Amino acid sequence: MNKLAEQYIRKEALPLIFCPGCGDGTVLNSFIRTIDEMGIREDLACVSGIGCSSWTPVYLDVDVLHTIHGRAIPFAEGLKVSRPDKKIVVFTGDGDGTGIGGNHLIHAARRNIDLTVVMLTNNIYGMTGGQKAPTTPMGAITKTSPRGNDERPFDVYNLVVGAGATFFARWTAGHPVQLEKALKDAINHKGFSFVEVLSQCPTQAGRSMFNTKDPYKMIQWYKENTYMHKKGDVAKIKDGKMPLGTLYVEDDVVEYTDTLQSIKEEAQCK
């Protein structure tokens, strides 16, 4: 194992649960590099829910909370309110974050609480056997939509930013260097920051939606169906292609734990 990873991984939890070629492993790799570069190991707490993506922080030798399905964000909010000094990173999947925990996601974004949410989008419920998810593209064939998905997918950017998030970045698992920088910016940003990573699932999505089990071909498909966002442009889906990059940053928005702190001080004075 990589020498850098050896310092951060709990060896008794190995091997990684991910299938060969899963993008979630690459995200774990980038995240280890990010926390090593930032030197925030002691200040970090990771929270995750249920799903393949939520296994990502479980291997790390830092404070980790592995919670119930869809409820990673409420746990993280509670942790942030009681320990505002901690930097909290939530790992969630597209089904866990926007499907089961969709309501929690929009309300955390509305409060603009200082969390970093990393959502690993594989467009399918991978762990449970390949059912359609809220992000599955229209017409895609899955186990629960054998004649093509009849529902429109979520536009996660408009959902999260519309609800009040102040940082949004999107990359694929095939961009490890850019992802590292985006994770660093998201952790440094004060307020609700959201990083969406398009992560390939060669086992479930590959078999039913992409007709290939080759993770590299899936990465190539993601690269062909996305475009680089230019600063100042409106981030929208053009000709079915998703924008990549740091899509939205807003500073100087009042943050939730700061408001709570000022209320606490005011109450204690009287």
Add this chain to the structure above:
Amino acid sequence: MQIIIDEKYCKGCELCMNYCPKDVFEMSKKRSAKGYLMPEAVNIENCINCKMCEKICPDLCIEING
């Protein structure tokens, strides 16, 4: 220059082979204890130390020294 691939954790996904800009890796016929085909650093003299293989590896098992 030395490229170490940890056979205990490699799952043979071929991402390192596909990501390498200098075609350093090749899939060998050798299987690991778990039955996965292992990549092998055959053209090690071409390596430019860009560390893309190290960064893309989903199983954190590649290390480049040098």
